[in-house]
Amino acid sequence: MFAISLGDDGAELRPLEPWHAEEFLAHIERGREFIGRHVSLPDAVKDLPAARSLLQAYADKRAADQGYLYGIWLEGRLVGGLMFRIFDTAMGNCEAGCWLEPAAAGRGLVTRGARIIIDWAVDERGMHRVEWIAPAANEPSLKVARRLGMTRDGVLRESYPYRGVRSDMEVWSVLAPEWREARARAGR
Template sequence: MYRVSLGDDGAELRPLEPWQAEEFLANIERGREFIGRYIGLPDAVTNLMSSRAYLQSYADKAATDTGRIYGIWSEGTLVGGVLFRTMDVAHGTAEAGCWLEPAAAGRGLVTRAARVIIDWAFEERGLHRIEWQVAAPNTASVAVARRLGMTRDGVLRGSYVHRGERYDIEVWSVLAPEWRAAASER
């Protein structure tokens, strides 16, 4: 996948690679507090070296088929992304995730981008289950899981510590047969 249109608004999804570390860092800087409310990405990407290292870790995962990262561009600017934090092709599972800077929120970009990568995972890679883990108070991310047609599998109570605060994690998932059935109705 080189670039995929995300709709009529000109937004597109592209692989995010180490050579784009400066652009990735700028995206994180624009949304550092917003993005970091519930996820540690802004704490991991603090300068150009850590930005490059983060993207390199996903290039390494892509090379070993254990993860992927994609950027969402709107009007030529990187505004967020979606990823497979983990992929276990042998077991047919992956965990998807996302981030988005505040200026791009509320436009359905993450939902549209997640649909593309989930469809790829099921149809091209033959995975069976995609999971979405989210801090319970992150209502925007919970809403994405719902829009993707995922089922809430349960809650891992008090299992996630972020910036000194403990959160419940909701686990959502969709299985390949469910995804295909829903796709035929879209």
């Protein structure tokens, strides 16, 4: 199995697979309240069978080339993840997303990992548009979109019913030519 270093701090990006279910559940338990402020993942992962089911659903999506799930490990401990929730090769569009437990926040792990998966989507898979959709109240996620050089396309007003409240969702994106140009300017 591959692991990609995210820097000198011991962080790695790896596929998150069904056999990680126990570790995944423990990670969700550590961050349940923090992650659940903006992301429904903790609501879906209440026990080991649910954790295994979610990971298997993404393994099935990966097998069908329709979605991908990656874990972020810090010093050998699962602390968050990145995903392509939607991966549409026929249209050349995908949607990236993320989550972290509190101990991993503020270290740049999501931004570093997102650059790797977006590089792969654009360069290897020919994606033309990568979207990042987050609740308007999720400022850390919106900051990631900004750091990635994405453009704010707009706001889907009250489009996301979550825990009894309808939230505005911000849509950000980067197009392949923009991504390549920004990467060249940054010398990456």
